[in-house]
Amino acid sequence: MSLIYSLKKTKKGVSHAVYDYIGEIRPFAKRVKNPLLLIPLVFLKTIEWSIYRWYKTPIRRFYGVKGNELIYMITNACNDRCPKCGIWEKPEPQSQHLMISHFINCLKKLHHNLYQVTLTGGEPLLFKKDVMLIAEEAKNLDVPMVIVSNARFLDEEFLNRYKALGHILVISVDSVEGEKWNEFRGRKNFDIVMPKIMLAKTILGDQLRIQSVLSKESAEEIPKVIEWCKQHGIQHNTQFYQDFGAYNWHNPTTNEEVRYDNDTPCAARKNICVYPNGDVVKCFDHRRIPLAKEPLGNIAKQDIIEILSTKRSTQISKIMKTCDFPCKNMSCNKPQTLLFN
Amino acid sequence: MLDSVQKQSKPFDKVYIIDDASPLKYKIHHDFVEHILLNENGGPARARNYGIEKAISTGAEYLLFTDHDCILDQEWNKQMTSFLMTTDFGAVGGMTYSWGKTLLDYYHDINGTLAGKWLLPDRKELWYMPSLNFGIKSFVVEQFGFDERFPTAAGEDVDLCLRMRSKYKIGFCPEAKLWHDYGYKNSISGFNKFMKLFKKYKSSSATVYEGHTVLMWDASESIYKGNIHESNIQS
Numbered sequence: 011m012s013l014i015y016s017l018k019k020t021k022k023g024v025s026h027a028v029y030d031y032i033g034e035i036r037p038f039a040k041r042v043k044n045p046l047l048l049i050p051l052v053f054l055k056t057i058e059w060s061i062y063r064w065y066k067t068p069i070r071r072f073y074g075v076k077g078n079e080l081i082y083m084i085t086n087a088c089n090d091r092c093p094k095c096g097i098w099e100k101p102e103p104q105s106q107h108l109m110i111s112h113f114i115n116c117l118k119k120l121h122h123n124l125y126q127v128t129l130t131g132g133e134p135l136l137f138k139k140d141v142m143l144i145a146e147e148a149k150n151l152d153v154p155m156v157i158v159s160n161a162r163f164l165d166e167e168f169l170n171r172y173k174a175l176g177h178i179l180v181i182s183v184d185s186v187e188g189e190k191w192n193e194f195r196g197r198k199n200f201d202i203v204m205p206k207i208m209l210a211k212t213i214l215g216d217q218l219r220i221q222s223v224l225s226k227e228s229a230e231e232i233p234k235v236i237e238w239c240k241q242h243g244i245q246h247n248t249q250f251y252q253d254f255g256a257y258n259w260h261n262p263t264t265n266e267e268v269r270y271d272n273d274t275p276c277a278a279r280k281n282i283c284v285y286p287n288g289d290v291v292k293c294f295d296h297r298r299i300p301l302a303k304e305p306l307g308n309i310a311k312q313d314i315i316e317i318l319s320t321k322r323s324t325q326i327s328k329i330m331k332t333c334d335f336p337c338k339n340m341s342c343n344k345p346q347t348l349l350f351n
Numbered sequence: 352m353l354d355s356v357q358k359q360s361k362p363f364d365k366v367y368i369i370d371d372a373s374p375l376k377y378k379i380h381h382d383f384v385e386h387i388l389l390n391e392n393g394g395p396a397r398a399r400n401y402g403i404e405k406a407i408s409t410g411a412e413y414l415l416f417t418d419h420d421c422i423l424d425q426e427w428n429k430q431m432t433s434f435l436m437t438t439d440f441g442a443v444g445g446m447t448y449s450w451g452k453t454l455l456d457y458y459h460d461i462n463g464t465l466a467g468k469w470l471l472p473d474r475k476e477l478w479y480m481p482s483l484n485f486g487i488k489s490f491v492v493e494q495f496g497f498d499e500r501f502p503t504a505a506g507e508d509v510d511l512c513l514r515m516r517s518k519y520k521i522g523f524c525p526e527a528k529l530w531h532d533y534g535y536k537n538s539i540s541g542f543n544k545f546m547k548l549f550k551k552y553k554s555s556s557a558t559v560y561e562g563h564t565v566l567m568w569d570a571s572e573s574i575y576k577g578n579i580h581e582s583n584i585q586s
Contacts, residue, residue, distance in 0.1 A: 041461045041577055047454070054458045054545070061549040319517035324498060 027063070034059050078123050081283045082113055083294065084140065085132040090160050091196025093258035094184075094223055094251060097132055108288040108310055110140040114147050116314045120282065121151040128156045132286070135163035142171060149175045156180055158221070162199060164206045169213040180219045180247075181207055185231040186238040194228065211242060220244050225251035225259040252295070282318065284309060290317050292326055302326045353381045355422045355529075361429035363415075367405055369398040396497035396507040399482065403496060407489050414492055418483040418504075420532045422450060430527035431486040441491040441519025442512075444480025445527030446579055454538040455545050463573030464548075465531055467523065470516075471570040474578070477521040478571035482508035484529050491519050506555025525579040 038055050042048050085107065088098035117127060127148050134141050134157050141157060148155040155177040172179060185191045191200040210218050222228065222235050232248055239246035251259050283291045289305035296302040306326070307317030317323065356366055366384045372392040379386050387405070389398060399416060406414050413435045417423060427445065434443045444467045449456035459465065467480040482497075485508065495515040501507035512521060533548070535541030572578070 038462065041575060047457070050454060051458055051461070054455070055462065057546065058462070058549050061546070061553050065550055065553045313517065316517040319514040321494075321496065321514075324514075328500070 031059060078120065079126045079128060079281050080117060080120055080124050081128045081130060081281055083130050083132065083283070083285055084134045084137055085286050087136055088131060088133040089136065089162050090133065092194060093196060094194070094225060101132070102286045106287045108286060110143055112288055112310045113144065113284065116284065116309045117144065117147060117151065117153070119314050121153050124153045126154050126156060128158065130158045133160055133162065135159050138163060138168060142168070145172060145175050145177055148177065154178070158182060161203050161206045161210065164210055166209065166213070169210055173214050173217060176217070178217050178219060179210060179214055180221050181210065183220050183235055184222050184228045186235050187231070190231055211244060218244055219247065221247045221249060223251050224248050225261060227259050290314065292330060299326060299329055301329060352419055352421055353379065353384065355425070357381060357383065358425050359423065359428045360425050361432065363428055365406065365409060365411065367402045369402045371395065371398040394499065394502045395504045396501045397499045399497050400499065403492055407493065412489050413486060414489060415486040416482050417529060420534065421483055422530045424528040427527050427529055430524050434522060434524040434527070435486055435488055438522055440476070440522030441515060442480065442485065442487040442521045443524050444477055444521060445484040445529060446525045447481065447484045448528065448530050450530040450532040451535050453535045453541055455535045455541050456533060459533060461575050463575035466574040468571035468573050469578070471572055477512070477523050479509050479512035480521055483531060484527070491515065501555060503551060503555070505551045523574065
């Protein structure tokens, strides 16, 4: 008998409980040689089975809720030059870019317990072919996928294939006015990208989301983005600005005020994050935790299970349970289903 | 327990008893034992880690674990040690039988409550082995110690095995036998104890699950007398 019960989503409800019970009792009963002892021993086995099944079983586990999100920063490189983000300033050399097969292996290993795989960057669609490979594998493995993109490289063929796979596309939009857009993106591409967003809405429908970063600089623009999304029937989410090495934008309020969610433990401990070179961390803001300054391992060199099983990995998870850095309010700490209005 | 430790056909190089600040008063009359009293109760994981540190500091190559309520077969050390010496397994579990003769004890025997679990489908290595009948190589335990977040004797061995299996295999040595005293006086009065035992095991599962969400999916099967020789694990 497995020590931990978890309902498979295809076997929910009473029938699964009956199936599980019979599956436990039948082989056990066969071991009882004395027929007079059969009933009392099966009774004892039923008690044991009931305790493992019902006693103190958390609701989320009882219903088979999956526990981890796999987040892959597929590249640092980007075709935009947003001042809010410093990631594009350090694109990884070609030689350090992870082979896609390593990530696919990692996804296969973890898929049983993933509620979501997320691709972020840089700009993920710079590696459109790899992105589609991951999207197809995620579909095969029945793992929902989310891509966070600037929409610059969207095209009809990609969107149609993506639509068929049923995954979610999140486009980053901090302004819907041309001048501000170009300022926020560091590129004059408003007239190119806006039609692509409309095309994405037409093809993807409800599979399209828009996300904005709220900072002092974008504070006046975000309400307009929200209104624009309402008009076009697109789900929208706002997240607070975080410094990822750029330091050109600023929080809309002080850090203390941003920590609105003090009672909730950092959900990032459930996250498994992979950098462009294959380094694994539990959170892209790992560096804030002294024990986590170095990555936990690298999926090009080690099995992901081995990486997650190290003592340091467990210790960092424990620290993250109570850490209260402002990054815990970021969208990577929450499933997409809870994020969008 | 100590008498059975003393009567081993192959004597132990060193024996540590770690007393986890037990309220019981007792005396140990065996001079081959190093008796260590901890100042405060920290749970079996902490106590075992203390013993591990001591043993490794004296250069031990193979570390064997048992509990105060166990009686060892006289070949236990010989079998466990030679298994670790002659195979590539990072750790080994032995076969545990009930010491008592009640119906509840018989239940544990055919249920395999404390005899570990085969990793399916091959039954060539173990999914987990309980720490009352457990051996491990020193270089393995240096990398994978017990997690001291487990406050009681429940789940800490499952956790260790799950982590360890990411890198090493756990073998099974059915010839390394010991008897565990569950403490049932009879089947009626022992029923409450029986319930408490499984409740304790289940309570620990949340912590185990939290740490090993990605490792829980391997299928396993309890070991009992009828399936201890189902595979040739030496192959």
